[in-house]
Amino acid sequence: xxxxxxxxxxxxxxxxxxxxxxxxxxxxxxxxxxxxxxxxxxxxxxxxxxxxxxxxxxxxxxxxxxxxxxxxxxxxxxxxxxxxxxxxxxxxxxxxxxxxxxxxxxxxxxxxxxxxxxxxxxxxxxxxxxxxxxxxxxxxxxxxxxxxxxxxxxxxxxxxxxxxxxxxxxxxxxxxxxxxxxxxxxxxxxxxxxxxxxxxxxxxxxxxxxxxxxxxxxxxxxxxxxxxxxxxxxxxxxxxxxxxxxxxxxxxxxxxxxxxxxxxxxxxxxxxxxxxxxxxxxxxxxxxxxxxxxxxxxxxxxxxxxxxxxxxxxxxxxxxxxxxxxxxxxxxxxxxxxxxxxxxxxxxxxxxxxxxxxxxxxxxxxxxxxxxxxxxxxxxxxxxxxxxxxxxxxxxxxxxxxxxxxxxxxx
Numbered sequence: 001x002x003x004x005x006x007x008x009x010x011x012x013x014x015x016x017x018x019x020x021x022x023x024x025x026x027x028x029x030x031x032x033x034x035x036x037x038x039x040x041x042x043x044x045x046x047x048x049x050x051x052x053x054x055x056x057x058x059x060x061x062x063x064x065x066x067x068x069x070x071x072x073x074x075x076x077x078x079x080x081x082x083x084x085x086x087x088x089x090x091x092x093x094x095x096x097x098x099x100x101x102x103x104x105x106x107x108x109x110x111x112x113x114x115x116x117x118x119x120x121x122x123x124x125x126x127x128x129x130x131x132x133x134x135x136x137x138x139x140x141x142x143x144x145x146x147x148x149x150x151x152x153x154x155x156x157x158x159x160x161x162x163x164x165x166x167x168x169x170x171x172x173x174x175x176x177x178x179x180x181x182x183x184x185x186x187x188x189x190x191x192x193x194x195x196x197x198x199x200x201x202x203x204x205x206x207x208x209x210x211x212x213x214x215x216x217x218x219x220x221x222x223x224x225x226x227x228x229x230x231x232x233x234x235x236x237x238x239x240x241x242x243x244x245x246x247x248x249x250x251x252x253x254x255x256x257x258x259x260x261x262x263x264x265x266x267x268x269x270x271x272x273x274x275x276x277x278x279x280x281x282x283x284x285x286x287x288x289x290x291x292x293x294x295x296x297x298x299x300x301x302x303x304x305x306x307x308x309x310x311x312x313x314x315x316x317x318x319x320x321x322x323x324x325x326x327x328x329x330x331x332x333x334x335x336x337x338x339x340x341x342x343x344x345x346x347x348x349x350x351x352x353x354x355x356x357x358x359x360x361x362x363x364x365x366x367x368x369x370x371x372x373x374x375x376x377x378x379x380x381x382x383x384x385x386x387x388x389x390x391x392x393x394x395x396x397x398x399x400x401x402x403x404x405x406x407x408x409x410x411x
Contacts, residue, residue, distance in 0.1 A: 016076065016248070017318055018310040023073045024325045026066060031336045031369075033062055034161070035361055038344050039354065043147075045117040045160070046341050050354035061272055064299040067164065069306060071237040074168055075244025078175065079186060087180045091173065096384065098169040104385040105162045105334050111136045112338050113160055116345040118143050122154075161337040163225040167234075170227065171241045189246040194253060202256050203264055203304060206243070210236065211296030218292070240303075254311050261308025268301035330387035331376060332369040339368035 036059050037044040039052040082090055115131045118124040122143055124131065135143070136156050144153035159166055179185050197205055213235045221231040247253045257264075274294045278287050343364040347357055376386040383390065 016080070016315075017322065018307075018315040019073050019076055019248075020322055020326045021314040021317065022069065022306060022310050024322070024329055026070050026073070027329045027333050029062060029066060030070075030333070031340070031365060032362070033059065033066060034337055034340050035358060035365070038340070038361070039358070045113050046120050046344050048344060048354070048357060049348060049351070050357065052354060057276060060275070064295060065302040068236060068240045068299060069303050070164065071168070071171070072240040072244035072303065075171075075175075075241035075246075076248035077244075078172055078241075079245045079248035082176070082179065082186070087176055091176050094172050094176075095169070097387065097389075098165055098172070100384045101330070101334055101387040102159065102162055102165045102169070105165070106157050106159050107137075109334055109338050110158060110160045110162060113341045114154060114156060114158060116341050117154060120345065121145065159225075162334070164333075166227065167237060168241075171238055174238075175242070175245060186246060186249075189242075190250050190253075193243070193246050194250060197253070197256070199256075200260075202253070203260060203267065203301060206239075207297040207300040208293070209239065209296070210299050211293035214292035214295050215289070236299075254307075257304050257308040258311045259308070261305050261312065264301045264305035264308060268298055268305055271295075271298035271301060327377075327388065328370075328373045331373040334387060335369045335372045336365055339365040343368075 036055050038046070038048040039050055040056050040059055041051060041053065042059075078094075081094070085093070111132050112128065114136060115124075115128050118131065118135075122145060124143070126134075134140075138156075140156050141153055143156070144151050146152070213232060217235055218232045221229055223233050224230045225233070271294050275291070275298055278291050278294065281287055340361060343361045344357075347360060350357075352360065372386065373388070376382040377388050377391075380391075382388075
């Protein structure tokens with residue numbers, strides 16, 4: 001059942017501008033989310049002296065779906081890229097594109113986060129060079145303290161926010177292996193999704209699976225970001241990645257998200273307020289049994305609403321801003337959390353009002369990300385370390401290969 005729209009469907013077989021815009025927006029929200037983590041009551045690497053409990057509902061609004069959406073978009077990008085080269089070449093290029101920034105990030109970008117964390121939480125008095133050489137690179141596991149009656153240790157070295165890159169690499173290689181073993185998997189899977197998710201099933205089917213994942217797997221395997229045993233997140237993010245991969249070229253599924261966008265938004269808002277109400281209730285069977293399915297409905301309906309509205313309004317919107325941001329966004333992602341944490345750490349002695357402090361942290365973070373990108377993109381050997389694609393202007397494209405936004409939507 002193909003949805004009818006008021007305008008001709010965009011040509012999504014080779015170019016998905018809407019997914020580019022979603023990716024840009026999702027990473028922008030991620031930066032604001034991590035700034036918000038300084039001020040809410042939940043744990044983070046460093047904390048502001050201010051607590052803004054009024055931020056927590058907004059954070060809860062974003063938390064269920066923000067990373068799932070990024071994995072879905074990354075899966076779609078993988079589909080486009082696989083269509084442009086052989087599987088072996090694709091695996092080699094993606095390994096370099098993801099593992100080089102991950103290794104560089106763990107060795108250079110992330111360590112200042114851990115230094116600020118041990119200074120603030122554990123009273124470490126040494127300077128950064130002493131910490132980096134003597135503790136971080138030495139795999140020191142002695143930075144521990146008791147939290148909620150349990151000993152919690154800071155793992156060194158660590159990838160912190162770069163867990164996304166590690167998981168993306170894992171899912172990409174697993175899918176590449178499947179495609180190598182079963183050529184035509186993407187096309188068959190796309191047709192299967194189109195048949196399996198007509199009308200309301202596109203909203204309710206995945207939402208039910210997400211709910212079951214949270215009911216059955218989350219209690220035993222809560223999020224850990226350490227790959228082994230992180231089954232709740234693997235089911236969630238792996239399924240989103242696979243859905244994005246299979247649905248990337250489907251006109252039918254894209255049209256359905258557009259048709260269902262208002263209903264998806266209404267269900268998402270309803271599920272969000274139901275989640276807030278459940279959080280205010282005492283623990284019991286209602287929260288234990290209904291909560292996971294309301295959470296799953298919230299997760300998936302926000303994603304469908306975003307996909308639908310983006311297809312409606314952004315699938316033809318292009319320009320220099322999109323091209324610049326889509327090239328810069330991975331570099332910004334690599335740098336942003338370190339900039340946030342160091343800015344918060346260095347501004348704390350000034351005892352600024354909460355609003356002034358938050359605005360200054362956002363400004364410092366944006367400036368740090370922008371400067372990092374502008375420097376890295378101008379130095380050839382830095383580009384792969386910061387996740388920036390090779391400068392194609394220096395060499396002509398191969399015969400028969402046309403530029404596409406597929407590589408732009410990679411992570």
